[in-house]
Amino acid sequence: IERTTERQVMEVRDRTDMDVFGLARQEQEAYVQVWFVRRGNVIGRDNFQLDGTVDEPDERVLGSFIEQFYESAPYVPRRVLLPITVEDAPVIEQVLSERRGRPVRLMVPLRGEKVQLVQRAATNARESLQQARARWLADSGKKRQALEQLQDALSLPELPCRIECYDISNIQGTSAVGSMVVFVDGHPKPNEYRRFRIKGVAGQNDFAMMQEVLKRRFWKVRRETEGEGANEGTPDRQADHDTDREAVQAALRGPNAGALMTAPTGNGRNENRKSKAEREAGSGAVDHEYDESFQTMPDLVIVDGGKGQVSAAHDAMRNLGVGQIPLAGLAKRFEELYVKDVSEPIVLDRTSQALYLVQRVRDEAHRFAITYHRGVRSKAGIQSALDGIQGI
Structure with missing residues (x-):
């Protein structure tokens, strides 16, 4: 079912390069999934598990992660799609634009295929968090x-x-x-x-x-x-x-x-x-x-x-x-x-x-x-x- 769903979003009409972020949280843990969209194709994804986020709001957790993620990322796309508006979004946009050498825009889509991309990334993040938690707890x-x-x-x-x-x-x-x-x-x-x-x-x-x-x-x-x-x-x-x-x-x-x-x-x-x-x-x-x-x-x-x-x-x-x-x-x-x-x-x-x-x-x-x-x-x-x- 998951592979079938992913094939449905593999083709994106917008040919702009973009990264799509999904966030899931449970107790002290947070999980982020990133989808890499290049020229209209979802070419890959990556998962990241975060700890110690219990007292931090979603806006701060995701904003901090984005800064950390792009410090070592080999490529910064033109657009970054997010489920929420992160803290210090203008500052992050400026930092990423300087790293890219051209303008970068952080976006929280409200409709269309971009919303579906963000929602699917968030759903996958929740599933990955539950699976990782189950595996870790099952094997003490x-x-x-x-x-x-x-x-x-x-x-x-x-x-x-x-x-x-x-x-x-x-x-x-x-x-x-x-x-x-x-x-x-x-x-x-x-x-x-x-x-x-x-x-x-x-x-x-x-x-x-x-x-x-x-x-x-x-x-x-x-x-x-x-x-x-x-x-x-x-x-x-x-x-x-x-x-x-x-x-x-x-x-x-x-x-x-x-x-x-x-x-x-x-x-x-x-x-x-x-x-x-x-x-x-x-x-x-x-x-x-x-x-x-x-x-x-x-x-x-x-x-x-x-x-x-x-x-x-x-x-x-x-x-x-x-x-x-x-x-x-x-x-x-x-x-x-x-x-x-x-x-x-x-x-x-x-x-x-x-x-x-x-x-x-x-x-x-x-x-x-x-x-x-x-x-x-x-x-x-x-x-x-x-x-x-x-x-x-």
């Missing part, structure tokens, strides 16, 4: 298998039950932000996701931005293991040796594990009196409230990038005394894993559960970073427009 051993395969491939000392993944999002160094997502036993833990507004790096320097995010994540560990206030002024000093993992976790279980990292600010207002938005935005490498969820150390840290990003991340973690935590970088182009002091990348089997898991983790970090980046960029644009109004 897949997550365990993925973790075991990953442990073996990376020669990890223990099963990577807690994985933290970090990503950076910016446009030529502006509105730069970082994201941290957490997967426990192969499941996303959205309540432990964190985002960081980059404050200490000027210009386009993704390596330094990643280092800032990791310093803010692991700074408390150094405070607890080297003594209260130790080396506060020199967070970049290289540690003499890697801190023992058990000692780190023991220290973080102490009574001061959730204490503020800095004294109250000069205006008498300390960080835990700030608004939620201010805390989430962050205010520098050290000057922010310590998050109690940071007490739990990851079994594996993944950064979005290759050898250079891994080297920069390891330097930051080593300097903070957590260099013993396993670290890997997932390079997007060939989906290869890079680890410190290993010259050749680690290539996971293309059909392995381990690759599927790390791709989901990386893509989720990327989605979360882009969502926050778009919000920061939009807010900055509004402020810039108001700057020109006298009296404001």
Whole structure:
């Protein structure tokens, strides 16, 4: 039945190249299906599963995905058909037009064959989501298998039950932000996701931005293991040796594990009196409230990038005394894993559960970073427009 239905829409009267997006959601998961229409023919389709979208509206989820999708897409068509109007649609159109070199239009069709295309893509997305969910739930051993395969491939000392993944999002160094997502036993833990507004790096320097995010994540560990206030002024000093993992976790279980990292600010207002938005935005490498969820150390840290990003991340973690935590970088182009002091990348089997898991983790970090980046960029644009109004 599905093949018959697809043949019915294979021929499109409009010969304009277009991509058609369908969105389906269930609980914390979202599924996107993309149809590729070229010169009136549907030549292919692709499916994407998203995690951690429970608190995000459809407009934001789909808008963030479109930005992420076309970052690596080899071709941008003239038209993009959508089931709903996404957030920041004019901005996305401008970005895609610049990438294409000619105008690109985002459209929400209301009638005719284009509506049928969008509806069919949405229907297929719902079916794919249900099928993927059923397969994953039916085989509870897949997550365990993925973790075991990953442990073996990376020669990890223990099963990577807690994985933290970090990503950076910016446009030529502006509105730069970082994201941290957490997967426990192969499941996303959205309540432990964190985002960081980059404050200490000027210009386009993704390596330094990643280092800032990791310093803010692991700074408390150094405070607890080297003594209260130790080396506060020199967070970049290289540690003499890697801190023992058990000692780190023991220290973080102490009574001061959730204490503020800095004294109250000069205006008498300390960080835990700030608004939620201010805390989430962050205010520098050290000057922010310590998050109690940071007490739990990851079994594996993944950064979005290759050898250079891994080297920069390891330097930051080593300097903070957590260099013993396993670290890997997932390079997007060939989906290869890079680890410190290993010259050749680690290539996971293309059909392995381990690759599927790390791709989901990386893509989720990327989605979360882009969502926050778009919000920061939009807010900055509004402020810039108001700057020109006298009296404001």
